[in-house]
Amino acid sequence: MSGNVVVLTGGVGGAKLVLGLQELAPPDRLTAIVNTGDDFRHLGLHISPDIDTLLYTLAGKANAEQGWGRAGESWSFMAALRELGGEDWFALGDHDLALHVLRTMRMARGDGLAQITADFARSWGIGMAVLPMSEQVVATHVLTDEGDLAFQRYFVERRCQPVVRAIRFAGADAATPAPGVVEAIEAADAILIAPSNPFLSVDPMLAVPGIRAALGRARAPIVAVSPIIGGKAVKGPTAKLMAEMGLIVGNDAIARHYAGLVDGLLIDQGDPPPAGAIASARTDTMMRTVEDKRRVAQAAIDLARAVASA
Amino acid sequence: MSGNVVVLTGGVGGAKLVLGLQELAPPDRLTAIVNTGDDFRHLGLHISPDIDTLLYTLAGKANAEQGWGRAGESWSFMAALRELGGEDWFALGDHDLALHVLRTMRMARGDGLAQITADFARSWGIGMAVLPMSEQVVATHVLTDEGDLAFQRYFVERRCQPVVRAIRFAGADAATPAPGVVEAIEAADAILIAPSNPFLSVDPMLAVPGIRAALGRARAPIVAVSPIIGGKAVKGPTAKLMAEMGLIVGNDAIARHYAGLVDGLLIDQGDPPPAGAIASARTDTMMRTVEDKRRVAQAAIDLARAVASA
Structure with missing residues (x-):
């Protein structure tokens, strides 16, 4: 594969596709634009869960079984x-x-999240560009039957149990893309949307006007990898959340959600193609092994090529 | 022993005397006023080394062999x-x-160091009052042959190797005693100065005008425990530093240093009493066991009683 590939990604699920892309392309051709809608301040520290998951994954430090955090972690601080009496x-x-x-210290002295993230990536020998979607605060809030919950309160503290009514991205309207984001989209030969949660992990990125606009005018084809396999979400709250929002869980809803934005949808081989005009392709989209990840990445790139030449 | 005892203390050496006092008096009669001249910001965190050492010591969590930090500590964060590439x-x-x-988070939201310290002490079941000397920044700087060094740079990074010319306490002139400090001094029946480094650990407290003034008008006798044993300092840079500042290492210099402030000096049984008018008493001031600590604390209290009734 040649050309520049940009992938918009959330945390765990998206990181698998990014790993697959690494198998196909040299790192200087790859850019990951990462959701920061999950970022929050906790105990005075700035935490960027999706960036951290991607960095840990690309550096080979992720705890794969657990699905978050580092392998070989210790927990003395928490004790x-x-x-x-800390939270x-x-x-x-x-x-x-x-x-x-380190991130909090550097932000306090005025360094941007993009530069800080780039420095972390370089420290760990990660060659591809890892960009936060924005350096401004965009905070995902989940409006539930228990009230308005900041994302981590919903996701971690309440384990996605409250019933979701709506989702909002506080600050998104006024946020601008982080340095390098628009340039990467403009220079891309293919743009992928990872199989992250469309509503919680991808929408915050699309809610930043400058990112949405750059995608809208991009010359590169845009292909999303569906998070649905066999009518279910592989991981996380996608299916539960879709049902609560009155959506039938399946690729029709995913295609409708991304309508007007994406040119193609890569779906699992066991699922029917979505209704409507969107191009689609199928493969086994369950990503367990490196070979799986490579196959899904290749299929997404192939679909991008196909829609570009159609 | 009855009555209220206040002790002015630095870190490790002082904490031993405080432990001894705990053996003699109920905790609601004891107040430790602790040096914060060593406090600094590191990696964006507010660190209070002497307060922490005292809290760890009183909570039974201190690493006695190492002389700082917690017993059973782990070092994953540092790795x-x-x-x-962090410092x-x-x-x-x-x-x-x-x-x-936790301290940094609470200070950022406006809580005072005195309240934060009190809450930590309560969490760990420490009954005596542990007060920072001040809630304002007082920063000990060591003027050396290598230039002006912030205290921790001199003490930890450079391991006290630079030759000391002078010591200053930036911010002390404008600092006020922390809540409770003056009240404790006024209510004291005996005031002790722990065998901490007079120049680095005790002087920052005396450099706060409100503390110096409160000690000057205190009705209680003031007794210092000398850090000198057999013409040497038990621990840390006291003797090296005295020599570099042109002082003959011994109790004469300690007595002169505290002249006009203290009513009595408790010295080691092997050392000659200081010249001059100051009252003194002797005991074995090396504090290894609990019994040692209790003995030294008792001797200091006895000397305070003796000078009060003289």
Whole structure:
């Protein structure tokens, strides 16, 4: 494969596709634009869960079984925090803390999240560009039957149990894309949307006007990889959330959600293609092994090529 | 022993005397006023080394062999910090971090260091009052043959190797005593100065005008425990520093240093009493066991009683 590939991604699910892309293309051709709608301040620290998950994954440091955080993590900080009565609903590993402490310190002295993220990536030998979607605060809030919950309160503390009525992205209207985001989209030969949660992980990026506009005028084809497999979401709250929002779980709803934005939808081989005009292709989209990830990435790129030449 | 005892203390050496006092008096009669001249910001975190040492010591969590930090500490954070190129000259243990993160978070939202310290002490079941000397920034700087060094740079990073010319306490002139400090001094029946470094650990407290004034008008006798044993300092840079400042290491210099402030000096049984008018008493001032600490505390209290009734 040649050409520049940009992928818009959330955390765990998206990181698998990014790993697959790494198998296909040299790192200097790859850019990941990462959701920061999950970012929040906790115990005075700036935490960027999706960026961290992607960095840990690309650096080979992720805890794959657990689905978040670092492999070989230790938990002394949390034990000491509990002794002191500190809030312990969000687990911060001892290694993980280094990322948050350094990021917070650098932000406090005026460094941008894009530069900080780039420096972390370089420290760990990650060659591809990892860009936050924005350096301004965009905060995903979930309006539930229990009231308005900041994303991590809904996702981690309440384990996605409240019934979702609507989702909003506080600050998105006024946010601008982070340095490099628009340039990467403009220089892309293919733009992929990872199989992250469309409503919680991808929509915050699309809610930033400058990103939406750049995607709208992009010369490159845009292909989304559906998070649906066999009528279910692979992981996380996608299916539950879709049902609560009155959507029939399936690729029809995903295609409608991305209508007007994407040129193609890559779906699982066991699912029917979506209704409507959108181009689609099928493969086994369950990504367990490196080969799986490579196959899905290749299929997404192939679909992008096909729609570009159609 | 009855009555209220106030002790002015730095870190490790002082904490031993405070432990001894705990053996003699109920906790609601004891107040430790603690040096904060060593406090600094590191990686964006507010660190209060002497307060932390005292809290760890009183809570039975101190690493006695190492002389700082917590027993059973782990170091995952430091390992991860090094991977990311973070400054690693000051060791922050994983458990220890909880104290710094919570303190920094609470200070950022406007809580005072006195209240924060009191809450930490209560969390750990420490009954005596532990008060920072001030809630304003007083920063000990060491003027050396290598230039002006902030205290921790001199003490930790440079291991006290530079030759000391002078010491200053930036901000002390404008600082006020923390809530409770003056009240404790006024209500004291005995005031002790712990065998901490007079120049680096006690002087920052005396440099706060409101503390110096409160001590000057205190009705209670003031007794210092000398840090000199057999013409040497037990621990830390006291003797080296005295020599560099042109002082003969011994109790004469200690007595002169505290002249006009203290009514009595408790010295080691092996050392000659200081010249001059100051009252003195002797005991074995090396504090290894609990019994040692209790003995030294009792001797200091006895000397305070003796000078009060003289």
